Amino acid sequence: MNKNSSNIMALAPNTSNKRETVCIFGTGDFGRALGHKMIQSGYPVVFGSRSTKTSSLIPKGAEVLSHAEAAQKAAVIITAIQRQHYSFLTPLTEILHGKVLVDVSNNLKINEHPESNAEYLAQLVPGAKVVKAFNTVSAWALQSGTLDASRQVFVCGDDMEAKQTVMNIVRALGLTPLDQGSLLAAQEIENYPLQLFPMWKFPILLSFGLAAFFFFYCLIRNVIYPYVYENKDFSFFIAISIPNRICPILALILLALVYLPGVLAAIIQLYRGTKYHRFPDWLDKWMLCRKQLGLVALAFASLHVLYTLVIPIRYFVRWRMSNRIISQVLNNKTEPLDTTNAWLSDSYVALGILGFFLFVLLGITSLPSVSNNVNWREFRFVQSKLGYLTLILCTAHTLVYGGKRFLSPSSYRWYLPNAYMLSLIIPCMVLVVKFVLIFPCLDKPLTRIRQGWERNPQYSE
Ligand code: NAP
Numbered sequence: 001m002n003k004n005s006s007n008i009m010a011l012a013p014n015t016s017n018k019r020e021t022v023c024i025f026g027t028g029d030f031g032r033a034l035g036h037k038m039i040q041s042g043y044p045v046v047f048g049s050r051s052t053k054t055s056s057l058i059p060k061g062a063e064v065l066s067h068a069e070a071a072q073k074a075a076v077i078i079t080a081i082q083r084q085h086y087s088f089l090t091p092l093t094e095i096l097h098g099k100v101l102v103d104v105s106n107n108l109k110i111n112e113h114p115e116s117n118a119e120y121l122a123q124l125v126p127g128a129k130v131v132k133a134f135n136t137v138s139a140w141a142l143q144s145g146t147l148d149a150s151r152q153v154f155v156c157g158d159d160m161e162a163k164q165t166v167m168n169i170v171r172a173l174g175l176t177p178l179d180q181g182s183l184l185a186a187q188e189i190e191n192y193p194l195q196l197f198p199m200w201k202f203p204i205l206l207s208f209g210l211a212a213f214f215f216f217y218c219l220i221r222n223v224i225y226p227y228v229y230e231n232k233d234f235s236f237f238i239a240i241s242i243p244n245r246i247c248p249i250l251a252l253i254l255l256a257l258v259y260l261p262g263v264l265a266a267i268i269q270l271y272r273g274t275k276y277h278r279f280p281d282w283l284d285k286w287m288l289c290r291k292q293l294g295l296v297a298l299a300f301a302s303l304h305v306l307y308t309l310v311i312p313i314r315y316f317v318r319w320r321m322s323n324r325i326i327s328q329v330l331n332n333k334t335e336p337l338d339t340t341n342a343w344l345s346d347s348y349v350a351l352g353i354l355g356f357f358l359f360v361l362l363g364i365t366s367l368p369s370v371s372n373n374v375n376w377r378e379f380r381f382v383q384s385k386l387g388y389l390t391l392i393l394c395t396a397h398t399l400v401y402g403g404k405r406f407l408s409p410s411s412y413r414w415y416l417p418n419a420y421m422l423s424l425i426i427p428c429m430v431l432v433v434k435f436v437l438i439f440p441c442l443d444k445p446l447t448r449i450r451q452g453w454e455r456n457p458q459y460s461e
Helices: 005-011 029-040 067-072 083-096 117-124 139-144 160-172 183-194 198-230 241-272 281-288 290-309 315-330 339-365 376-407 419-423 425-438 440-450
Strands: 022-025 045-048 063-065 076-079 100-103 129-132 152-157 176-179
Touching: 022 029, 022 067, 029 045, 029 139, 045 067, 063 067, 067 083, 076 083, 076 160, 083 117, 100 117, 100 160, 117 129, 117 183, 129 160, 129 183, 152 160, 152 183, 160 176, 198 241, 198 281, 198 290, 198 419, 241 281, 241 290, 241 376, 241 419, 241 425, 241 440, 281 290, 290 339, 339 376, 376 419, 376 425, 419 425, 425 440
Parallel strands: 022 045, 022 076, 045 063, 076 100, 100 129, 152 176
Antiparallel strands: 129 152
16 A cells, blocks of 8 residues: 555545534634634534624634524534523524523622523523533633643533533534533532632631741840840831741642641541541631641741851841950950851751752642652652651751750740741641651551541441
């Protein structure tokens, strides 16, 4: 056989792939943008409109007819119209019978109506096969071609064949259809574009709350206290010193909060002797936003690194260093090298560097492009084992920073301990409980529970 025959076949017009006409109701922003994209993808498009006059805004090559005429020309009808106008479809019920009716509409508020717009449409036009799709794609993205962030199109519907037809159209437009099941999923799909970083709300609010608390705490200890007792003005600490105290504290606490729900879940499962009871809602929600908590923690750790790098060029630090040197010269006395302090300082820095390195590694592996390329065991190894190692290193970094100061009375101002001491409470608790859970007397039953064993089975054979 001729070697080039396949190429010749590919170049020949493929008549069997001719696209079916698609009807779009509504010549508004979304209808026009979708029509434009469909024509580009080879679909003949006919618009159903209240006015059959064409204008320069209508995509070239598209026809504009009355709703009834347009619907008769296609098996798939897309309703690019706001929900409040759907009543105009009632007289078209007969024409729309057996046709695929695609609902693209969105609402202004989450759960605005008792039923989803798609279910409402299905009630209005009972004979049509209603499919929900395209509502997460914006008219602007369709027209400008910048679909990177919104390439996914959620599709749901009760008729499998109708859903498949719509998914084929989605694919032909260069988008990715995601089957979300029956029309019951429509409400969730309609709420989706209205959500504002749902998983980030808790981590961000928590870090704002903690940041405000530690800011005032450090302000009292490091600015107000010296002003009251020594009449020294350290208000400039607000610019770098206090943020550089708050950032590592928040990074450590938030990292510990990533692992705390796992530990609590283990305790609950051990106590109940089963994994088949639901966790309390707050714990479920907490577990769902662990990735976001970890990423916020990484952001604070990175800020801490940046603040630390500028320490040598700070005026206050240079002034203090030169003062110490001058006083040694004036007293004709050099300070001997304190090996213990040198060890403490180097260990503190080394632990910080290693902790930050693993922290970054954790952040990188949580990116979808990376996590999609590792299997479940590899992902768990990185997020759990390396995660705990990061927590150990960062906690050790803070403990060594405290060094000999933990028990020194001068560390307590107005009976308030240093802020970093407070930051150690949750990480130490998590690490101690995790350590206890590793003991075989607890680890074995926990592993069995997670494999499905129950202490008091609900359904005995
Ligand atoms: P739009 O610009 O307001 O257009 C809606 C169209 O509906 C109008 O141009 C009109 O078309 C038709 N219409 C208005 N009143 C009507 C009535 N009483 N009876 C029958 N038809 C009527 O709205 P849009 O931005 O294109 O949005 C259309 C739908 O797509 C909405 O449900 C929206 O939630 C959804 N959506 C929009 C976007 C977006 O980025 N804009 C993204 C996702 C989903 P004719 O003049 O041709 O009749």
